[in-house]
Amino acid sequence: MSLKNILAVALGILSAIGGFVDIGDLVFNMQAGATFGFQLLWAVVVGVVGIVVYSEMCGRVAAISKRAVFDLVRERTGFGAGLATLVASEIVNLMTCAAEVGGVAICLKLLSGLPYRLLIVVAVAALIVCAWRLPFEWIERVFGYMGLCLLVFAVAAIKLHPDWGEVAHGFVPGSHSGGSTLVYLYFVVGLLGAAMTPYEVYFYSSGVVEDQWGSDELGLNKVTAMIGYGLGGFLSFALMITAAVLFLPRGIDPEFIGTPALAAGDMLGQFGLLLAIVGILFAVGGAAIETCFSGAYNVSQFFGWRWGKFEPPARASRFTLAWLVIFALAMLVVMTGYDPVKLTEYAVIFSVVALPLTYLPILLVANDRTYMGSHANGKLANIVGVAYFFVILAIAVAAIPLMIVTNGGQG
Amino acid sequence: MLGRDAAAGKTTRIFTREHADELHESAAKEEASLRAANADARVDRALRRLTRLATTTTTALEQLGDAPEAEQRRLGAQLQRTADRIERLAGGL
Numbered sequence: 001m002s003l004k005n006i007l008a009v010a011l012g013i014l015s016a017i018g019g020f021v022d023i024g025d026l027v028f029n030m031q032a033g034a035t036f037g038f039q040l041l042w043a044v045v046v047g048v049v050g051i052v053v054y055s056e057m058c059g060r061v062a063a064i065s066k067r068a069v070f071d072l073v074r075e076r077t078g079f080g081a082g083l084a085t086l087v088a089s090e091i092v093n094l095m096t097c098a099a100e101v102g103g104v105a106i107c108l109k110l111l112s113g114l115p116y117r118l119l120i121v122v123a124v125a126a127l128i129v130c131a132w133r134l135p136f137e138w139i140e141r142v143f144g145y146m147g148l149c150l151l152v153f154a155v156a157a158i159k160l161h162p163d164w165g166e167v168a169h170g171f172v173p174g175s176h177s178g179g180s181t182l183v184y185l186y187f188v189v190g191l192l193g194a195a196m197t198p199y200e201v202y203f204y205s206s207g208v209v210e211d212q213w214g215s216d217e218l219g220l221n222k223v224t225a226m227i228g229y230g231l232g233g234f235l236s237f238a239l240m241i242t243a244a245v246l247f248l249p250r251g252i253d254p255e256f257i258g259t260p261a262l263a264a265g266d267m268l269g270q271f272g273l274l275l276a277i278v279g280i281l282f283a284v285g286g287a288a289i290e291t292c293f294s295g296a297y298n299v300s301q302f303f304g305w306r307w308g309k310f311e312p313p314a315r316a317s318r319f320t321l322a323w324l325v326i327f328a329l330a331m332l333v334v335m336t337g338y339d340p341v342k343l344t345e346y347a348v349i350f351s352v353v354a355l356p357l358t359y360l361p362i363l364l365v366a367n368d369r370t371y372m373g374s375h376a377n378g379k380l381a382n383i384v385g386v387a388y389f390f391v392i393l394a395i396a397v398a399a400i401p402l403m404i405v406t407n408g409g410q411g
Numbered sequence: 412m413l414g415r416d417a418a419a420g421k422t423t424r425i426f427t428r429e430h431a432d433e434l435h436e437s438a439a440k441e442e443a444s445l446r447a448a449n450a451d452a453r454v455d456r457a458l459r460r461l462t463r464l465a466t467t468t469t470t471a472l473e474q475l476g477d478a479p480e481a482e483q484r485r486l487g488a489q490l491q492r493t494a495d496r497i498e499r500l501a502g503g504l
Contacts, residue, residue, distance in 0.1 A: 113425040250412065251498060255437070258430040262413060265421045273422055 020232025021150055021239070022287035023103045023257075024096070024194035024348040026280065027341055029236045030254040031409065032187045033243025036178050038162070038170030041240060043188045045171060047195025048233035050388045052225050054359055057366045057377070057385060058201045059221035062208035065371045069205045069362060070301035076361040085357040086302050092354055093199055093295040095347035097326055098333035100288035101127070102340025106257045107281035111274075117335060123285075124331045131289050131323065136210060136309045143286025149279030153260070154238040156267040160245040167241060178248075179411065186402040186409045189395045190345070193352035195236070196392070199294040201358060206297040210308050215375065242267075255341055292330070296323035345408055352399040355392045363389055414475055414487020427483070428476030435472035442469050457500055464497050 032040045062068050070089075074082040104123040109116050130139060176184045204225075213221065239260065246263050247254055254260055257280060265273030293309065300307035300319045307319040334340060363385050366377045377385060403409075413434065417427040442465035448458060471486045471493070478486060 110426050110429050113429060246412075251494070252412065256430065256433045258426065258433060261426070262416065262422070262430065265426075266412060266416050269421045270423055273426060277426070 020229060021147065021235050021283045022096075022194075022197070023099050023284045023340065023344045024197055024351075025236055026103075026239065026257070026260060026283070027254075027344045028187065028190040028194045028348060029239040030243045030247075030260050032191055033240035034247035034252060034254050035409070036176060036184060036187065037244040037248050038167050038241065039176045039178070040184075040187055040191060041167065041170035041237060042173045043191040044195060044233060044236045044240065046391070047192045048229060048236070049384075050192065050196045050391070051200060052229045053381070053384050053388055054196070054201055054362060055204050055229060056222055056225040057381065058205040058362045059208045059213070059225060060218060060375060061362060061365050061372065062205040063213040063217055063221060064215060064373070064375045065365065066209060067365075067371075068209050068297060068301055069202050069358065070298045072361040072365050073357065074302050076364055077357065081357065082302065085354065086298060088350075088354040089198060089202070089298050089358065090295055092347055092351040093291050093298070094326060094329055094333070095343055095350065096197070096199060097288055097291040097295065098330040099340045099344040099347055100284045100291060101327075101330045102334040102338075102343065103257055103284035104281060104288060105334065106340065107277050107284070110258050110261065110277050111281075120331060120334050123288075124327055127285060127288055127292075128324065128327055130285075131292065131327075132313075136207070139286070139289055143282050143289070146282035147279055147286060149275045150235050150283055151238075152264045152268060152272050152275040152279060153235065153242050156264050156272065157238040157241040157245075159267045160242065162241050162245050180406075182402060183406045183409055183411050185398065186406040189352055189399050189402055190348055190409070192391070192395055193348045193355070193399065195233070196355060197348065197351050198354055198358040199291045199351075201362070202294040202297055203290045205362075206293070206301070206307075210310055218375065257341065288330070292323045292326045295326045296320075342408075345403075349399050349403045352392075353396050356389070356396050359389060359392055414471075414483055414490050417475065418480055418484035418487050420480075431472050431476035435469060435476075438465060438469040438472055441465055461497065461500055464493050464500070467493050468497075 029044065032043075058069055061072070065072075070082075070086065073085050077085060101120065101123055104127070105116055105119040108114070108119040108123060112119070130142070134142065208217075208221065211217075242263050243254060243260070246252075246266060247259075252259065254263075258277075261273055261276040261280065264276035268275075296319050297307060299305075299322050300316075305318045306316045308316055311319070313320040333343070363377075365371055366385070367382065369376045413422070413427065413430055416422050422430075442462065445458065445462040445465050468490060471490050475483060475486050475490075
């Protein structure tokens with residue numbers, strides 16, 4: 001591998017780390033830490049391994065078959081079930097996109113003090129300009145690199161001097177204390193859902209097709225999925241550890257986006273506070289663009305429209321219109337004044353319900369030698385893939401009942 | 412925590428004002444629901460005390476955003492004492 005390629009891989013990994021955290025990770029990791037301390041760190045590991053396994057799989061499928069996830073959903077599940085999956089995915093995408101747009105506007109408000117609704121319009125306009133004007137890799141890199149400001153939470157977590165023995169204990173699932181079992185399970189579902197959120201695989205697989213990856217890029221696909229998402233998971237650990245040490249003993253519920261930033265400021269002063277807000281701003285801004293494109297990819301792939309960021313807008317007019325409409329609808333949703341943090345909780349929990357219909361076609365095609373030839377799943381990928389599919393099924397069934405009985409984790 | 416950090420210069424003025432506003436709005440909602448709550452005689456006294464503490468919190472948060480540094484320190488300490496009292500009171504219920 002040449003120095004240039006190594007640099008390209010390193011830059012890709014950096015942007016994947018910076019782009020890993022979205023508003024769902026931020027909300028659920030912070031709230032889980034503030035409620036159960038370190039006891040749910042294991043759930044982050046399970047979620048991160050899951051997204052690594054399925055991202056690698058959908059990237060490989062896309063590289064070999066040249067078909068992204070929703071192409072396969074329609075073919076493998078049939079029109080009816082495929083359409084139901086599409087509708088569910090679009091609703092979840094819209095909710096997530098709206099929550100991310102709300103997150104961007106709140107960060108801008110914490111930086112500027114300007115009115116919230118004005119900043120929603122500014123945020124959507126800025127995101128549309130970025131999505132329209134910037135090339136695909138620049139979108140990933142600008143938002144990914146700036147999202148690296150979130151590493152301030154890793155520094156804060158270390159500076160807080162947590163009891164590392166207790167932290168290590170948190171990586172082992174087991175009995176818990178500090179809250180009811182149902183609330184504990186609700187957070188397990190939320191953390192898995194936040195880590196394995198479907199829009200990530202829609203976006204990733206479509207990106208692989210857009211970048212015209214083939215069998216030569218399978219190594220790069222593996223490295224990006226494993227190292228990018230794997231290291232990105234460390235940011236989730238840092239968020240949970242920070243909340244566990246700083247918020248749990250004080251009984252602080254991080255129900256606002258400013259509260260995590262306050263944690264960074266508490267440890268590192270104004271500079272830490274600003275880094276945290278900027279990091280959150282770009283992490284959720286990048287995720288807003290990803291969710292919006294994911295929605296447009298899904299609908300275009302399902303109905304067989306021409307799609308792609310690389311296509312001139314006039315040639316892929318329905319794809320372009322689709323993502324513009326999603327941004328417009330997301331703006332209307334947040335304009336109602338609905339709390340983006342609450343919206344995030346609903347989006348993550350509803351996305352869990354859509355997970356099986358997203359991941360099953362990937363698993364089936366990754367095993368199909370007529371598509372994949374010698375690149376079909378090996379034994380290990382199958383064992384892990386099937387095991388995760390059962391985990392996904394279990395949490396999909398439990399998600400909404402848990403949300404209702406725990407009053408959204410409030411107990 | 413916000414009051415203490417604001418007084419210690421760990422937050423920006425805009426952040427303090429905006430975050431204090433969010434907290435104030437949330438505290439005002441809690442205060443309103445406490446005022447509207449009905450309780451039996453055993454916990455009625457505790458409920459009234461909780462409502463008074465919620466009022467103190469709401470007022471302090473309202474002032475925190477635009478207060479000068481010394482005042483922010485005083486309000487931060489007051490909010491901390493109130494939070495401790497609420498925790499003790501809630502623990503006793």
